[in-house]
Amino acid sequence: MRLFLKNNLVVWKVLLMCKVFEALKWASSYLKDHNREEYAAELLLRHTLQVSRSEMLIKFREDMEDEQFESFQKLVYLHAQGQPVQYIIGQEDFYGRAFTVNKEVLIPRPETEELVQSALARIDRLFGKNAALKLVDVGTGSGAIAVTMKLENPSLQVVATDLYEVSLSVAKQNAKKLGAEDIEFIQGDLLQPLMEQGRSIDIVLSNPPYIPEGDIQTMSDIVTEFEPHRALFAGEDGLVLYKRLCEELPLVVKEKAIIGFEVGAGQSKAVAKLLETAFPQAKVEVQYDINGKDRMVFAEVGF
Numbered sequence: 001m002r003l004f005l006k007n008n009l010v011v012w013k014v015l016l017m018c019k020v021f022e023a024l025k026w027a028s029s030y031l032k033d034h035n036r037e038e039y040a041a042e043l044l045l046r047h048t049l050q051v052s053r054s055e056m057l058i059k060f061r062e063d064m065e066d067e068q069f070e071s072f073q074k075l076v077y078l079h080a081q082g083q084p085v086q087y088i089i090g091q092e093d094f095y096g097r098a099f100t101v102n103k104e105v106l107i108p109r110p111e112t113e114e115l116v117q118s119a120l121a122r123i124d125r126l127f128g129k130n131a132a133l134k135l136v137d138v139g140t141g142s143g144a145i146a147v148t149m150k151l152e153n154p155s156l157q158v159v160a161t162d163l164y165e166v167s168l169s170v171a172k173q174n175a176k177k178l179g180a181e182d183i184e185f186i187q188g189d190l191l192q193p194l195m196e197q198g199r200s201i202d203i204v205l206s207n208p209p210y211i212p213e214g215d216i217q218t219m220s221d222i223v224t225e226f227e228p229h230r231a232l233f234a235g236e237d238g239l240v241l242y243k244r245l246c247e248e249l250p251l252v253v254k255e256k257a258i259i260g261f262e263v264g265a266g267q268s269k270a271v272a273k274l275l276e277t278a279f280p281q282a283k284v285e286v287q288y289d290i291n292g293k294d295r296m297v298f299a300e301v302g303f
Contacts, residue, residue, distance in 0.1 A: 020045070021060045023069055027076045034080040044079065047089040048072040094144045095152070099174050101142050104166040108144040111295045112207050115262045116148050118287060118296060119205055122258050123153065126303055127202070130155045134199075136252075137161070138190055138206035138245065143171030143183070145205055150180040156203075159184045161193055190241065191248040200254045207262035208241040239270055246274040256302035268294035275299040 018026075027041035046056050048071055049064075064072075075088050086092040086107045091100055094108040095116060101107050127133060133156055137146035140160035150158045160183055162168045168185050175183045186193045194201065242261065249259060259279075263271050268286040275284045279301050287296040 018064055018069060019061055020049070020056065020064050023064050023072060027072070030076060031080060036080055040079055040085045041076065043085050043089060044075045045072060048075065092142075094142075095148045097148070097151070097178055099142050099144055099147070100170060100177065102170060104164070105142040105170045108142055111289050111293075112144060112262055114287075114289050115205065115207065115260055115296050116145060116152070118298065119149065119203065119258065119260045120152055122260075122298065122300070123156075123203065126256075126258065126300060132157065133202040135159070135203040135205065136191070136194065136201050138204065139163070139208050139241075140171045140185075141167050141207075143174045145207065146171065146183055147175050147178055147180045149205070150175075150183055151178065157184075158182075159186060159194070159199075159201075161186045161188050161190070163187070163189050190244055191252050194252050195248060199252060201252050201257065202254055203258045203260075204245075204249060204253060205260045206245065208245070239267065239274075242267075242271050242274055246278040250278055253301060257299075259299040259301065261297045262295060263297055265293040265295065268297050271297045 024041055024045050027045065028038040031041055032038050042053070042056070046053060048068055049056060049059065051059065078088055079085055084107060086101050087103060090102065091098045092107050093099070095113050099108060123131070123133065135146075135149060135156045136159045137143075137149070138161055140146050140162050143160055146158050146160035150156055158180075160168075160171055162171065162185075165187050168187055172185055175181055175185075188196075191204075242263075245261075253259065259275065261271055261275075272284050272286055275282065275297060279299055281302075283300040283303065285298050285300075286294050287298060289295040
């Protein structure tokens with residue numbers, strides 16, 4: 001391979017067939033030079049070759065076809081320009097499963113896995129295993145929370161709501177692909193569809209938009225330029241949807257219920273106060289994630 005400069009852009013021309021490890025080395029270096037995570041190179045290479053990590057390592061010293069390398073190149077350039085790897089390859093792992101994602105949904109984050117894990121533990125502790133409970137995932141997006149909760153605890157009756165049909169279509173696709181087809185998907189604004197139908201719910205989980213609009217200036221362009229703003233930002237203080245949810249929750253939850261929110265770091269006290277106001281007798285707890293940030297707020301109602 002030779003390196004050329006053209007209009008101040010780095011362009012690689014493949015004159016001879018390269019090895020898999022050479023392609024990975026080039027991509028890692030290129031992404032590092034463009035202030036992107038080097039590890040993304042491996043994800044893009046595995047996607048191009050359609051192999052697992054172990055299979056990629058086995059092929060490390062094999063020749064890479066020119067067409068394959070050119071395809072890989074294009075993906076690396078896209079990520080260098082800011083496009084998230086998950087949107088490029090069309091998926092993201094969540095709780096050990098590959099969820100389809102695109103520009104209509106937020107990319108699932110590891111912090112949300114902790115919300116799911118904690119919710120599952122609380123259900124077992126407070127209701128017991130295999131209890132027939134009704135759960136709603138409010139603002140489901142990709143369906144990561146709803147699908148995972150159903151697959152990890154099949155006895156749950158899961159409803160997933162979202163304001164946008166384009167997002168629900170992604171969630172439905174994930175439910176079908178991963179074997180959670182009996183989830184009920186409802187288009188609507190927060191808990192409004194359940195209120196209109198007079199439904200009562202045992203568990204409410206939500207990872208709503210919570211970023212203050214002013215924070216956009218300091219955020220990575222990978223997030224602000226590509227992920228849907230409707231799934232990220234929530235007014236001046238980021239608390240708009242929590243306030244609305246806490247107004248609606250008393251109208252839908254049963255006498256005994258679990259409510260779990262993911263929150264932005266530093267928002268937990270304010271969200272906890274909202275839940276305490278809505279449910280004065282509830283046990284409200286702030287939970288910290290693996291990185292020591294206040295990322296979850298739970299309310300145990302009626303226990």
